[in-house]
Amino acid sequence: MTTTFTSTVLGSPRIGPHRELKRATESYWAGRIDADALQAVARDLRRQGLADLRDLGLDSVPVNTFSFYDQMLDTAVLLGALPDRVASVADPLDRYFAAARGTDTIAPLEMTKWFDTNYHYLVPEISPSTTFALDPSKVLSELAEALSDGIAARPVVIGPVTFLLLSKAVGTDEPLLSRLEELLPLYADLLGRLAKAGASWVQLDEPALVGDRTDEEIEAARAAYEQLSALSERPSILLASYFGSLREALPALASTDVEGFAVDLVAGQDSIGSVPELARKLVVAGVVDGRNIWRSDLDSALSTLGALLGSVDTLAVSTSCSLLHVPYTLDAEADVDKALRSWLAFGTEKVKEVVTLATALTQGRESVEDEFALARAAASTRKDDRRLNDASVRGRLAAVLNSATGRAPAAERRAAQDELLSLPPLPTTTIGSYPQTSKIRIARAALRTGEIDEAEYVNRMRAEVAEVVALQEKLDLDVLVHGEPERNDMVQYFAEQLDGFFATANGWVQSYGTRCVRPPILYGDVSRPKQMTVDWITYAQSLTDKPVKGMLTGPVTILAWSFVRDDQPLADSANQVALAIRDETVDLQAAGIGIIQVDEPALRELLPLRAEDQRAYLDWSVGAFRLATSGVADSTAIHTHLCYSEFGAVIGAIAGLDADVTSIEAARSHMEVLDDLSSVGFDLGVGPGVYDIHSPRVPSVDEIAESLREALKAVPVERLWVNPDCGLKTRGSVEVEASLRNLVEAAKLVRAEL
């Protein structure tokens, strides 16, 4: 076996410590900089990022984890699997972006959730006519770049099994794994070239194997790695899994000649000792959580590592997954209180933990005793901090949970609501946000820097609300929204106002492409010191006689898009957030708001990867939503909104939410979701999105009308609502106005046919 290593991470963030890549890429798209300038920014970020990892002390550094958009798209390029429709774009970089974002004439690849994270990947399309062909230029050039900087580089590539399992079969019902034998020669070629280029290790990522897999799939994976590991010209293979346990896939894969296994010992609990073949392999132990931001318990991590040493010869320390999912460094946060800061570890700090643990393993714990002492001290102040145990929050929650959290039967509620609202059939509405123009973001940036004061900021946002209300009246929509201009993000906005959360200033994490989020840190018991949305909503309502929807984010989504406590069950945190949202619904109702939407777009996202864990999750998540929404009168309509999902596995839970109206992404799944909903006896209001807001295209009156007629086959007219499939914040104002004009016209057309 080649030289081994002792410390690494499975991948690192790439957007830039200050989102340099986002800015450069968006500038390139806008035509403000050229491709050379964009490449220069990318190269500097890569070289600095790798040098940082080396200087922090890692003795194996992942490369090819950089991406201009997404690692699955990069793998599609590597394997020659871009769809035919982008072939007409001559320039490779522009072709790549065309596949990612589409053009005026080319539809982009679909985007979907990367396992149970808030990262989204592009779904490669593989059809019977796809002819795979290797294009290793990206990984080879990133490897060469790193080696020339003297970095112990380990190329990272998504493995063939995960690539196929996560891709979409087009024009065939044949499972894509049947294409494995076409891919293996390409991977073999790639491994040969990487070895020749100087790589001693290659990391092949196979996270798809931590989900429920059939025996056939596991056998296909085993056979694939048997074949790859039988090659003579190749680097040592590190087969990396993360986000859970490999279970029965682990012994199967360990029976091959693959040299190393990276296992997630935070989200997973594979028993390494029970797989005898691992004794002679490198085990890369993911003991530092790559997905959350808490400082590691070094003592417990070291004891896990010590136990492993009893059963394996060679051991390396790592993060549980790529650091893509956490911010770069805590150093970029000026405003964290001292106690909270001592409990946290972002990307750089996690790399240091990995190095500390590796040093403890190789040179004894005494050599890094100071680090261990600091970690111990932090754990003890965290445990004792009063913010984590607020008796009044806990008492109130227990009391509310002891009273009933159900509402009257839906039919009774509908009667009470209809009387108050008197809406036409097929009521039209939108999901909440209107375009977040740069004018809005610049105002918020100016408030941050002190260039304008709070009063001026509120004036400007109110002017935006007034414009959005006027537009909706002009378009003749039935249920209006205030447009959410005051919200930087639908989760962060609430976290900033709730006790128990810390909102970072610079903790950016990539969500997809150039879009980033700053997940708030939920560290303590949650309470709502004051009203959060009532002033904005009542202001909007004061401008119109039509109903304005209150607009809140639900507890499950707030948790899904935050870094959450690891010292209590997620269900307990969900209920605390739910109680705060419930307080807000009650205040909105008291202020005269008759419809309150509580968004849960991430309901599907937190669904556990293994089926056996899903029931318990659905129980507590539905429970938290009902806790949040059952404090209001029967005459107050509760709406919810879901998106970004394949709803299959949660369809029963959607009925369980018991919302009076559910708007749901459906423009791309052609109303299938309506049939699924009827199959679980769903008999509440529903607004299947009638156009796809993820594209700038303006839908015609005819196509919207046609999809409404379709929907009416599955849903009686009394229950059908008309709306886009998500909020409009990422769209431009011109296309939004045109699209909504057509939406209202289509609704009127179909109403006239009733």
Ligand SMILES: Nc1nc2c(c(=O)[nH]1)N[C@@H](CNc1ccc(C(=O)N[C@@H](CCC(=O)N[C@@H](CCC(=O)N[C@@H](CCC(=O)O)C(=O)O)C(=O)O)C(=O)O)cc1)CN2
């Ligand atoms: N948390 C979260 N997760 C989610 C979604 C979501 O909406 N929120 N939607 C889904 C898809 N993911 C998305 C994630 C991000 C964005 C998005 O638009 N992000 C914005 C940032 C939003 C934000 O936080 N805006 C802040 C900060 C904006 C900013 O960058 N300001 C400039 C200055 C102003 C300017 O020059 O524009 C700066 O700080 O430098 C604000 O409005 O205040 C972006 O990357 O551009 C969209 C969808 C799933 N997951």
Ligand SMILES: [Zn+2]
């Ligand atoms: Zn949505």
